[in-house]
Amino acid sequence: MLDLVLAILHHPLIFALFSVLIDELVLVNPEMDPVVAAHMASIDMWYGVLAGLILVVGFSRSVFAATGWPYYEHNALFVAKIAAFLVIALLCVRPTVVFIRWQRAPADPAPGQIAVARRHLWVELVLFPLLLVSAVAMARGCGEF
Numbered sequence: 001m002l003d004l005v006l007a008i009l010h011h012p013l014i015f016a017l018f019s020v021l022i023d024e025l026v027l028v029n030p031e032m033d034p035v036v037a038a039h040m041a042s043i044d045m046w047y048g049v050l051a052g053l054i055l056v057v058g059f060s061r062s063v064f065a066a067t068g069w070p071y072y073e074h075n076a077l078f079v080a081k082i083a084a085f086l087v088i089a090l091l092c093v094r095p096t097v098v099f100i101r102w103q104r105a106p107a108d109p110a111p112g113q114i115a116v117a118r119r120h121l122w123v124e125l126v127l128f129p130l131l132l133v134s135a136v137a138m139a140r141g142c143g144e145f
Contacts, residue, residue, distance in 0.1 A: 003065035010057045017050040018128060024095070025121045030114055034106045041103035044096050051089060077143030081134035088124045088131075095120045 023043060027036055062072045072078045095117040102109055137143060 003061070006057055006061040006065050010054065010061060013050055013054045013057060014131070017047065017054060020044075020047045020050060021121065021125060021128065025118070025125060028095070028114060028117050028121060030111060032109060032114065034102075034108055037099075037102040037109045038106040039103075040099040041096075044092075044099045047092065048096070051085075051092075055085075072138075074145055075138055075143040076145050077134045077138040080143075081131055081138070084127055084130040084134065088127050091120050091124050091127075 020043065024040065024047065027040065027043070062078075063069050098109075098113050098117050101113075134143075
């Protein structure tokens with residue numbers, strides 16, 4: 001039953017994280033105004049909260065759920081999934097810093113800051129499917145070494 005509950009929690013969290021990423025990508029654009037720019041930090045806060053919850057629930061699934069840690073500790077796809085998650089996490093640092101600056105000093109966002117934030121968000125979005133592909137393949141027994 002714990003496996004089911006953790007899976008039910010894990011999947012919606014992932015969809016929510018993806019939704020926040022899409023929201024950020026749509027809102028951060030060359031035409032954005034200072035009000036939207038100042039609001040980006042609070043939107044981005046949800047991105048961080050959801051990512052943290054995904055880690056907690058995901059590792060709980062890995063350790064306490066049906067297959068247990070021995071299944072995951074010898075799986076290259078699990079390592080790839082965690083690595084992709086960490087790369088995405090590192091990529092989100094720069095936009096987060098920019099969003100906090102916009103919140104602290106509301107003004108028209110500089111075009112260069114918008115471009116950098118959008119570039120990072122796009123790379124995060126492009127890497128996101130690696131998480132899903134790794135998870136699907138792992139669930140079918142692929143990746144063991």
